Amino acid sequence: MTLQFHDETFRDDYTFHNSPEGIRRFPFPFDQDSYMYSVNLEPHAGGRAGSPFEKRFDVDEHYVAEMRDREITLRDDPLRCQSLPHMELAGWDFLELVMVSKSEDYPDLFELHRDGDRWHWINRPLGIEQRFTFLDATTLPCGPLEYITRQTQGDHALLDQREGNLWMDAGMITSQADWSLDFDIGMNFFEWHAPVPKANEMGVFQRALKFLLNLQQGAPTRRLNWTMTVNPRLDTSPENYHKWGPEKRTITPATVGSKQYLRVELQTLWRLPRSNAIAFPIRCYLCSLEDIVTVPKWGRRLHRVLRDLPDELAEYKGFAVNRPVIVDYLEQFDDGAETSPGIFPD
């Protein structure tokens, strides 16, 4: 199947939409009717054909539009992409990982030709052709991390490993759930997770960190995270909170189905070879409630999860104020029937 890239927006008139196939492949994050914060890591080694888990870096119908939206965000605020000086090598590692993966997984869209350090990269969807010298940043229009993440959906953090900890020392963050790279850059694993309620007491970060410090090359791992967003907006940054914040209060029983989105992050973690850093892509998928409920299992389950979620988690995820309207809306799609295990549609 050839991908049809949408011409759509993630701001102003919000013309973003999922095709019927796009809805069916949405990574619905709940494998049971309730939710509690957990690390739930599993190997990122392929998945169901057509699902976002199948390829190493999923390219979908929103690719071109998302890259256009990133460009707008960066024009307004270049600090969304930063790399501390010691992270340039990790940037090259990540560029290589993405170029190799995409050219192998989507040969009709991307090509990579390598002759020693002389590389030739072709990105057909974005109309880019670049010849450059690997490990020589002066041969690219910008640093390696910025170059490749302007062409790769999702936010991307690069984590340096030292002193038995992971440090968020570089990133391209334009579609984040209310955290600021400019503020958090240089923080360690516990520091940047500090605002997550309860998880620290539960020891989940200690266990996750131990696991990640041993992450091996060629054995990437993944997990899903989620939140709720009003309108299909990628740039829900704290930087622009005063601009998009008012939109959060526009949810009414009449608009909730079309304006309230479930926002899912497919997070993957990769050990990088030369730098020993870890790449942490955070890929964002959006689906409106009215599209979610076209899959009956998801409509039932989402109603139960959101209805029973502890208040502090709704508060932390930033949708406590809209929860009653959301739950009321979803209730009509929950007939009380049993739901099947797993995340995929029946």
Add this chain to the structure above:
Amino acid sequence: MPRTHFSPSITTRPVYPGLTSQGATPAILLADGAGAEAILDLAAQDRSVMDRAHLMFIPAGTDFGPRLAALNPRMYREAPSFAACLERFRKALADAHMGTQLYLAGTEGLIGQATAEALAAGLPADAIQSEHRGHIARRMQCVHCKGMTENVTTDPFVCSHCGLTLFVRDHFSRRLGAFQGVCVDAETPGLIPPVQEIKP
């Protein structure tokens, strides 16, 4: 003014365990206002700290200067502000060798900024000692305009650069030496909660 004791808080909240002498090794000492008393206590604990010390002091309206000078450090300098002594502080770090101790004392803003400078110069975090004295005002970065507002004592407060009303998020960046300020009425413009004094 005694040492400040902060209530236990979230992971990024800096703690200032106090100054302990590392003996007569090369040392850089920087203090503002009531931080001078921490330096005096340190010298009382072990006079030899001053043998190879470079002491910089920002009086901030206090009159501790003569007592600090009387400790007879190898180098002594008073400066009217942190900005005024920043280049001297940077030069001291650039000239320093491993084993040099850094002692910081005074307000959170001074400790935060000086720590950020020292880390950038390559000093590991565990080589920096700090002790909080004086007012508990915070140094805040506005997440929206990126401007720093010094000496914030209330929550919410008004950003001194862009004018937005910000709430004080308990999230601290060592790199910036500041807490994060986020627009308090972003979702409901004009609806500002009552102003409260910041507690330690």
Add this chain to the structure above:
Amino acid sequence: MSAQMLRVTAREALSPLVTRFRFEHPEGAALPLFSGGAHVVVEMPDGDVLRRNAYSLISDPLDGSGYEIAVRREDGGRGGSVFLHRQVVVGDLLRISAPLNLFALDLRAKKHVMIAGGIGITPFVAQLKQLARLQMPFELHYAARSRAEAAGLALLPDLPQIHVHISDEGNRMDLGAVLGGQPLGTHVYTCGPEGLIDAVAETAARLGWPRGALHSEVFMAPPPGTPFTVTLARSGRTVTVGAHQSLLEALEAAQVPVDWSCRGGACGRCETGVSACHGQLEHHDHWLSDDEKSSQTKIMPCVSRFRGDTLILDL
């Protein structure tokens, strides 16, 4: 643990006790690149016993055409190094794990000072190549007892930043001089016997160095000890650990699956819960905290042992 079968394409004696081995992919495919300080685990089918030893890579981290290691023959060891020296010849196929780095350079450092004792030179050989490519300032100090034993001499380039200290020639390493007067932002890396690592730590502390600037890797092989028996909580089975066998090796020989990675007490991967312990755990790892060690509720089976009546593991 991902691993692949690689062919031995070269072996060369570097000293009477140390031999260099080179491994390449049988079809010539490129191997994963790595960072200086990384190690691989080499699997050695020695009769009925499957031996697994970790060795630092000494080849160029940015050269995927092959991996090289330098192995010191430990005649009193558990047999892995002797097997490599005596039985492995060019053309043999051995299973080699993906590289893993628990001794990486801190790339923020303004300068890197490396201190090696004996065979502890190996991780630095690859790090030197990485530093040359990154054009970062460094200094390396290599201490050996005699010139004949100093296998590292054959592996080190002739550079003014490399200092060799041969104690037989009266040229002992003066750690005070090495660590004194280093610029702010210097990081120190030590690899070798535990005594050298302790000496560097003591000298650094005396000179006021912060611990955060000190890195070390003990060349850790599972120490031998008296045989002991463990009971597995889930199956009720008992497993006996021989004098020259590690607990991990005994569990593997009994087909009990345990996750592992470095096999040297550093990475934490094989951490195993203890459900009952009547006796004394002999902790040899660098992973568990002192509190965890004294609580006797966790053990690292790759290096640690037991002495006493009963030990029941959560397996």
